Amino acid sequence: MTTLSRIRIGSAPDSWGVWFPDDPRQVDWRRFLDEVAASGYEWIELGPYGYLPTDPVQLAEETGSRGLKVSAGTVFAGLHRGPGVWESTWEHVSSVAALAQASGAGHLVLIPSFWRDDKTGAVLEDRELSAEQWRTLAAGTERLAREVRDRYGLRTVVHPHADTHVDTEEHVTRLLDATDPDLVSLCLDTGHYAYCGGDSVRLIETYGERIGYLHLKQVDPAVLAQVHAEDLPFGPAVGRGVMCEPPAGVPALEPVLQAAQSLDVDLFAIVEQDMYPCEPDRPQPIARRTREFLRSCGA
Template identity: 30%
Template sequence: MTIRVANAPCSWGALEFEGLAGESIGYQQMLDELRATGYVGTELGDWGFMPTDPAQLRSELVQRELTMVGAFVPVALAQPEAHNSGEAEALKVARLLAAVANPGDQAPFLILADANGTVPERTQNAGRIKPDQGLNSQRWTTFARGAEQIARAVHNETGLRTAFHHHCAGYVETPQEITRLLELTDPLLLGLVFDTGHYLYGTGGTDGQSVLDGLQRFRERIWHVHFKDCHPRIAERARSTGQDYFAAVHDGVFCELGQGSVPFATIKSWLYEQHYSGWIVVEQDVLPGMGSPRESAQRNRDYLQTIGL
């Protein structure tokens, strides 16, 4: 059983949210630094950040001995009119992923998510969501059917599987919301990307035990894992002062690995006990003023080595 460690363009400032992007770093420098700091896989990042021509992208990956492990596709799933365009976007990305997949290796995932950060109430109250700020029964059905529509289309055309990424500032943030989505969707069609930092912040607390509880709660649906830490003091300050999601991220609520409350060593042991043999993807939202992405990536990789990864 092997667990391999990847990173993602967001760790080099290529964030999907307008206004949060870091300094411009070309994809070649990003891939060079990712490989040099000890990672063996990458996610795709925003469409167009890396080459979209399969032959060119495959060449860039092969020359660095890197594996493409997945790509993030946000869709406003609570809006039925967004489903068909979301499907088209997902298929465009999935075709590229399938074309650069390594034969004999685990296929990359289409990582589906809500259009996070686009609903003011959810963005303003991320990390402290109340039950009355969520979807009603009808909109939950719409959301789930849209996720299944996209996952089915991706699998039918490319053979790739789709895993949903719960995420703060979207409609699937809290443990209860994750549960609802999974209850409404086919477990053979849609898996879960378990993100440690988003899960901890989304619980509304700072106790790392909640992350372990979440892993156990959703263990049957976890297909892909993101390692992100959450700083307890910054999280509490964001909640107490009413910061929105973007302000909290800018202030470093998702800190470098080992600097927050997520118990990564225990999580590593749990993953081995569950015979998990997929990827761990480090995500460190590096914004202007936070220092060098390469140095941050190196510190995160060094930390993982101290816990046996």
Template identity: 30%
Template sequence: MRADVAGAPVSFGVFEMTPEGSATVEPDALLEVLVETGYSGVDLGPLGFLGEGAGLARRLSRFGLDLAGGWIQLPLTDDEAFESSLEELDEVLRTFAAATESGPARLPLPTLADLGSPARAASPGRGAEADPLPDDVAQRLYDNLARAAGIVRDVGFEPTFHHHAGTFVESPGEIDAFLEHTDVGLTLDTGHLAIAGGDPVEAVERWGSRINHLHLKDVDRPRLDEILAAGGGMTEVWSGGSFVPFGQGGIDLTRVMTLLDAAAYDGWVVVEQDVLNDPSVDLETFLSECRDAHRVNREALRAWA
């Protein structure tokens, strides 16, 4: 397997859902943990968190890290909203260009995703029941995704699409339909697939040739099932301790990675342990816990990357 391993701000409680005004880990402290524990890249996180333009490039260079990818969520089922979102897509792509001016050996993948709906976000894994997607609206999603992918390719990057719990592409069946109707590679997220009732091992067997990016999580299945059974949404999933260090959950990491190796996977492996912290979290203690978890996660991948 030719793969590089990256970390992600979301594992440090820094992402688009972080409450406004919450204390968060500083960018340099986050990157120091990744370097110390053996990672070679980092996901972008919220736009501007790691810096902008030349400032982002300098920060990555200072730590010897490459940009692995970055989250771009688009309202793919709403033509008017999608049109308005293209300015943000362009801004993110300018950030990618600035971060890669030095010509890294492996380029980052702009990670496109559907925005979903409030009903779907409140019912992760149950989206088809909570907010069914009519065929004509599904086609709109595929058409808008194709347009976004074209914009990404026109500036020199290859897009990837992230199936995501709480959106209109979350279940194995919805992923099947997406892959049938588009030419964009798939970001396999082992945690979000588990939320939607999928098996990551079966996913690699089924979609291996289309997987061009990997978000690797382990899942505390009993805890996740408890949250979902209580009617929890994605906020509760993120804040409830659903995602755990490798080996402490139910994902068969060895089988997933062995199958990807057999399929000659060549790309980024982004380690994610999504967490939405209580605003009162003690950052020093939390950062120490993050360091320990990142060391465990990185060592678990040594056999492959």
């Protein structure tokens, strides 16, 4: 077994069933911090802005007292919609980026907006972007990445995501080919990429220089087949258990981690098992087992 010396393992509020800044079905943020530290993780993400304390001093005290460090903040943005959404987008992005910077993080995870409602499945936009929208998306992503880098010193990593316009191999590679490698990198989420038919190992081998960050998750192939057959939105699919505990699903994570290690760069690999909503006692045992599994892979 190869020791994955370049891979830094962490977890995120997502693995505790947290999708929103405030929701009665989610665990309290103090409990999340206690349990993620107790489960053997050193690194965390901020999760939805407002879930963890947004005061940098308080956040530093709460994470530091538990031996935790922040790797990234996360934002959603509909940059394909053009300059008209820039101001509202930047208002949110700047808040998250400022907190991430103050927390010592080096990355901002950028997720494209959904083309259908994550809960109801109502179609909000066409599933496919036009050529002009692709050009707008690429230009907007570069602009955001440049501003985030210049103002906050963070690296922007785009996160392909189910039910967004950047999901399949075709769409992911189209965005990568259309953007400046010095500005835009990829947050490869192994679960979302498999959900949309992609091969994570092949993507790492082909676009290795663009891989800037990893999210580790797996999908249950049987549930995924049902999801595709019924054309379920992502939210209900998660409720049905499409994202499963490693190593029960796909893709196999050890080959992904080995491929990432071979890039010979330092990479965060953040565990994200979508489980919203879930019983409050469910996440920690899974988190512990997942950490042990990743240790068995050399991480």
